[in-house]
Amino acid sequence: MNIFKVRKWRKRGMGIFISLLIIFALTISVAISIVNSYKKYIYNLEDIPNDNYAIIVLGAGVRNDGTPSDILADRLETSLEVYKANIGSVFILSGDHGREEYNEVRSMKDYIMKDNIDEKIIFMDHAGFSTYDSMYRAKEIFKVDKAIIVTNEYHLPRALYIARKLGIEAYGVKSDKRGYQLMDSYKKREVLAQLKDFFYVNILKPEPKFLGDSIPVNNSDGRVTEDEK
Template identity: 45%
Template sequence: MTAKKKILKTIAAVAVIIAALAAVSVLMVNFSVKNSVEDKIIYTVTGDTAFDNENISEMKALEPDCILILGAGITDKDTPSPMLKDRLDAGIQLYKEGVASKILLSGDNGQQEHNEIHVMLKYAKEAGVPEEDIFCDHAGFSTYDSMYRASSIFGVERAIVVTQKYHQYRALYVGEELGLDVWGVASDQEEYAGQSYRDLREILARIKDFGKAAIKSESVLGGEVIPISGSGIISHGE
């Protein structure tokens, strides 16, 4: 074997080892994120958004400051995506059952043609939630930003987080790492198109937010403090 071939073989072997180590690291972080908050997912909605009295009593006993509903895309400028609609339906029912006296809507309002908050706020108001009980985080550009700003901007200390189960692990992990006491209600009322791709992408997102949480990275935007204990109307921006 020539010296050149030996070098190439060595390089290939090193590359395989590095790739294997990277894959193991990804799997370990992914497992750590999921395992650390598995017991924080206290309810999974299936089929409809009916909660029985025992579920409601357990959630009320946690005394959450708010129900935090995370954004999930929109169909058009007035219509939530199926995933977002399910999150809103579950969160609004929790509010109406008296689990928490406030709702915090957190989504991406970074583009004029993609205003998740406008859609979420409209949906909540049409469902009969009083305006003063709805808080809007227009700079929830990512899951990490949403959890960070829930604490830093709205003063949330304890929350029921509503999102689909695959996404709950990351949201709850980030929240816990940032000092929040968070519990999850998974809004999986149906099967969603493209979920296999979403699951794969979520693994990479967990790795990213694992790192951000480790160094306590700040959110993309700061802003004026709007206490969750007051009126949410000032946060609507309309």
């Protein structure tokens, strides 16, 4: 192959690479822009109309002793504020219980129960392994139509985007009460998570790892979810 053909193929290959790079960058930009447009559904407590909302609390880490991490404790505390404002009527605590020795939802329920909340209105979602799984299961298992989602501000646009795309009339209340360790890394990872869930919701539409029988929160007893997945 002479030098002119080599240059021609190199130039063509570089053109294809640049085109793919541009397409990828545009896809990321569009996905993130769409997801972040859902910030408009983040409300202060006093601005949310009273209704029969399910309060969905999204899990985070627990300590070795089984107690919630700071970031999770503040999500739970915020969910109690939502409940006491008479905006939500039931809790869905969604977290990771994929291993016997690691049980986020047990820790979450124990925290809520310390506030003398009726156990019947506390539903445990043991298979909330991701934000997508939590929202999908809220709709399909717990039959949620209206929800207040409680999590950190950086996380809320994606959670609201997924929920509303799945047919839940969702509003968000941010749980940030202090500074948190590793928050910068959480925010960086969130960019990739937004892109992933954009494709999940619009193209791939996978089912969660676990589904199961329906447990409608409007006419069920939350205690039946103690060992459910």
